[in-house]
Amino acid sequence: MEKGYLLLETGDRFEGTLLGHNSSITGEVVFNTSMTGYQEILTDPSYAGQIMTFCYPLIGNYGINAIDDESNGLHMAGVVISDLCMTPSHYLSVKSFAENLERAGIPCLAGVDTRAVVKKIRQAGTMKGIITTTPDIYETWIAQATLAPSLVDKVSTAQMQHYKGNGPHVVLMDYGFKKSILTALLDEGCSVTVAPYTTTYAELVELKPDGIVFSNGPGDPTALKEWLPEIKKMTETFPSLGICLGHQLIALAYGAKTDKLHFGHRGGNHPVKELETGKVWMTSQNHSYVVTDEGINQETFVVSYRNVNDQSVEGLKHKKLPVVTVQFHPEAHPGPTDTYHIFKQFLHTIKQSGETSYATTY
Numbered sequence: 001m002e003k004g005y006l007l008l009e010t011g012d013r014f015e016g017t018l019l020g021h022n023s024s025i026t027g028e029v030v031f032n033t034s035m036t037g038y039q040e041i042l043t044d045p046s047y048a049g050q051i052m053t054f055c056y057p058l059i060g061n062y063g064i065n066a067i068d069d070e071s072n073g074l075h076m077a078g079v080v081i082s083d084l085c086m087t088p089s090h091y092l093s094v095k096s097f098a099e100n101l102e103r104a105g106i107p108c109l110a111g112v113d114t115r116a117v118v119k120k121i122r123q124a125g126t127m128k129g130i131i132t133t134t135p136d137i138y139e140t141w142i143a144q145a146t147l148a149p150s151l152v153d154k155v156s157t158a159q160m161q162h163y164k165g166n167g168p169h170v171v172l173m174d175y176g177f178k179k180s181i182l183t184a185l186l187d188e189g190c191s192v193t194v195a196p197y198t199t200t201y202a203e204l205v206e207l208k209p210d211g212i213v214f215s216n217g218p219g220d221p222t223a224l225k226e227w228l229p230e231i232k233k234m235t236e237t238f239p240s241l242g243i244c245l246g247h248q249l250i251a252l253a254y255g256a257k258t259d260k261l262h263f264g265h266r267g268g269n270h271p272v273k274e275l276e277t278g279k280v281w282m283t284s285q286n287h288s289y290v291v292t293d294e295g296i297n298q299e300t301f302v303v304s305y306r307n308v309n310d311q312s313v314e315g316l317k318h319k320k321l322p323v324v325t326v327q328f329h330p331e332a333h334p335g336p337t338d339t340y341h342i343f344k345q346f347l348h349t350i351k352q353s354g355e356t357s358y359a360t361t362y
């Protein structure tokens with residue numbers, strides 16, 4: 001273990017102990033306020049390219065288990081934490097947080113005053129940062145540092161994957177899906193085909209889906225603009241559910257705009273109001289970008305959910321087609337499962353749409 005530093009674009013420097021990897025890495029510095037669920041956060045592909053600052057001060061105390069990974073790897077650029085527990089205690093734990101990062105070659109800066117990092121990001125907004133052992137590289141780093149607008153290509157499946165069930169056939173368009181979305185669909189009895197994000201409308205039709213789920217994923221949704229016409233045709237033909245990046249892509253496909261939030265929503269207790277019922281749901285969130293009100297075509301979509309804290313758009317419902325989208329994560333993991341019924345409603349919509357040809361091909 002050696003001394004390491006988090007340097008921010010603003011010139012701020014935070015010192016800690018570096019574990020896992022000792023060459024310098026650059027990423028977009030974000031923070032998550034969840035008190036538990038660090039394993040699910042580490043393995044959520046939407047964090048690809050980001051440096052995650054955990055707000056909750058004690059990380060690693062219940063170890064890493066064999067069931068809670070949200071994907072096959074760790075995709076974030078680096079991790080910043082306060083108090084790292086090296087001696088986890090839980091009957092399901094198979095390795096420690098530190099071992100997990102070391103195996104994945106992801107740097108972890110521990111012993112950092114994460115409250116100070118979070119305050120800085122809240123004031124100045126999400127920004128680039130570097131985890132390094134040599135803080136004097138700041139000037140050269142800042143002159144060269146760039147971030148990829150999207151890493152969907154790195155986290156989407158290369159091949160179709162098929163999962164058999166007895167219910168409707170749902171295609172999960174994979175922009176970096178969380179395993180819990182797939183699990184929710186399988187638990188509802190669906191046959192699921194996980195499809196690469198490059199799947200065209202024509203290829204999708206060949207799969208004879210009963211419905212489509214557009215997944216979460218990393219980066220700026222506008223980086224995928226070449227796929228928007230395909231996405232629009234898909235949603236015009238099949239019942240569709242968009243989750244997080246999937247929500248943003250569907251909105252963009254219908255001419256809406258996205259903007260970047262000052263410091264994003266990441267955590268397990270984001271209140272969201274369902275406008276039709278007035279109910280407030282507690283949601284799990286992880287996003288930087290947001291669909292703006294101005295670009296939404298009021299004749300086509302209604303805003304179905306709004307964030308209670310900042311009033312931002314949290315969901316859309318097409319006025320004529322069975323297309324619903326949510327900015328938050330109904331699959332939870334980590335965070336509350338309070339909005340899981342969105343999957344059940346989607347299945348209900350599919351069944352009602354009359355397009356069903358269950359247990360057809362897969």
Ligand SMILES: NC(=O)CC[C@H](N)C(=O)O
Nearest residue numbers: 216217219244245288289
């Ligand atoms: N979890 C997600 O799908 C994130 C969507 C998008 N990358 C954002 O940051 O807004």
